[in-house]
Amino acid sequence: xxxxxxxxxxxxxxxxxxxxxxxxxIRSLALFRPETGKSLxxxxxxxxxxxxxxxxxxxxxxxxxxxxxxxxxxxxxxxAAAARCLYGEDSNVVDEVxxxxxxxSTSAKxxxxxxxxxxVQILGKEVTDADILNARSYGATDREIHDTVLIAATFSMFNxxxxxxxxxxxxxxxxxxxxxxxxxxxxxxxxKTQA
Amino acid sequence: xxxxxxxxxxxxxxxxxxxxxxxxxIRSLALFRPETGKSLxxxxxxxxxxxxxxxxxxxxxxxxxxxxxxxxxxxxxxxAAAARCLYGEDSNVVDEVxxxxxxxSTSAKxxxxxxxxxxVQILGKEVTDADILNARSYGATDREIHDTVLIAATFSMFNxxxxxxxxxxxxxxxxxxxxxxxxxxxxxxxxKTQA
Numbered sequence: 151x152x153x154x155x156x157x158x159x160x161x162x163x164x165x166x167x168x169x170x171x172x173x174x175x176i177r178s179l180a181l182f183r184p185e186t187g188k189s190l191x192x193x194x195x196x197x198x199x200x201x202x203x204x205x206x207x208x209x210x211x212x213x214x215x216x217x218x219x220x221x222x223x224x225x226x227x228x229x230a231a232a233a234r235c236l237y238g239e240d241s242n243v244v245d246e247v248x249x250x251x252x253x254x255s256t257s258a259k260x261x262x263x264x265x266x267x268x269x270v271q272i273l274g275k276e277v278t279d280a281d282i283l284n285a286r287s288y289g290a291t292d293r294e295i296h297d298t299v300l301i302a303a304t305f306s307m308f309n310x311x312x313x314x315x316x317x318x319x320x321x322x323x324x325x326x327x328x329x330x331x332x333x334x335x336x337x338x339x340x341x342k343t344q345a
Numbered sequence: 346x347x348x349x350x351x352x353x354x355x356x357x358x359x360x361x362x363x364x365x366x367x368x369x370x371i372r373s374l375a376l377f378r379p380e381t382g383k384s385l386x387x388x389x390x391x392x393x394x395x396x397x398x399x400x401x402x403x404x405x406x407x408x409x410x411x412x413x414x415x416x417x418x419x420x421x422x423x424x425a426a427a428a429r430c431l432y433g434e435d436s437n438v439v440d441e442v443x444x445x446x447x448x449x450s451t452s453a454k455x456x457x458x459x460x461x462x463x464x465v466q467i468l469g470k471e472v473t474d475a476d477i478l479n480a481r482s483y484g485a486t487d488r489e490i491h492d493t494v495l496i497a498a499t500f501s502m503f504n505x506x507x508x509x510x511x512x513x514x515x516x517x518x519x520x521x522x523x524x525x526x527x528x529x530x531x532x533x534x535x536x537k538t539q540a
Contacts, residue, residue: 274508313469
């Protein structure tokens with residue numbers, strides 16, 4: 151049979167290891183290795199949904215911002231979708247920040263925290279005393295600075311994990327919208343392997 | 346009193362947030378925020394001490410190698426010390442890898458995994474099909490590749506977390522030797538806050 155019959159079928163990019171086909175990003179890895187998946191989902195839940203002076207929307211925005219800077223489409227799109235749900239009426243701010251953080255309509259304090267997150271994305275030592283003083287000048291507390299740095303560091307991990315193993319990245323935005331709604335409503339629930 | 350009396354006392358670099366003084370690196374952050382500390386220690390324990398086709402020594406070596414590439418002295422020194430303990434008689438391999446991985450005496454398979462870890466340290470998408478095929482040609486399995494990528498990603502997080510908040514980094518090598526012995530013997534036990 152002629153190869154030409156298949157010319158419209160894009161060759162499927164396989165993940166680097168044998169994970170369940172069609173299951174996107176971190177979910178496929180939590181199914182591959184549930185023991186580490188459990189700790190990773192617990193970390194995401196406490197960090198993004200647990201008690202914090204930062205709102206859930208702000209924390210999801212930091213996650214999406216760092217993932218965008220790391221060019222991780224799966225994490226950026228899913229956490230941006232979650233942030234849009236959580237910001238509700240103010241959801242435009244998510245795309246403003248992802249497109250041009252400095253000129254977005256988010257608060258000066260949030261910009262100062264996103265600036266710290268961006269430095270962490272480069273490397274920890276890039277966070278300067280001036281970055282911290284700047285955030286404090288807008289009222290940022292120790293806990294806000296701590297949570298910002300840990301979210302940025304954690305997504306520097308998740309981004310590397312899902313892309314380092316070339317996991318499945320959906321290209322249909324509607325899939326991310328559904329993911330974002332689930333994350334906003336139910337939080338981070340480890341996927342269960344089929345019995 | 347003259348400032349000159351204090352000329353030999355180095356000004357102490359403070360952490361960016363108010364953590365317990367003199368408590369190094371990740372320990373000070375787990376005490377500052379025990380809820381996230383719990384998930385982070387659980388992740389380190391399952392990843393570096395749980396069941397894996399990679400030995401504990403090999404996993405600590407990957408952690409130290411990535412931390413060295415991220416210029417994180419605290420993580421590099423503590424995990425190198427743990428790796429030296431775990432390699433025992435072969436402990437020279439740790440410093441060989443940290444100094445010049447390609448020309449170290451570790452196995453070709455371990456070099457191929459460290460090469461993947463080094464690509465993850467840069468960014469997830471830097472891991473190529475050729476890197477994976479190379480590791481497979483030396484017999485690396487899915488689980489070995491998975492664990493290597495997740496260890497490299499996880500230390501890309503820990504490095505950013507401890508340096509991004511400018512936590513205390515001991516400069517005395519004997520402190521790291523004691524830490525390495527504790528990590529080799531007891532694993533990753535979350536520090537307890539004083540009652």
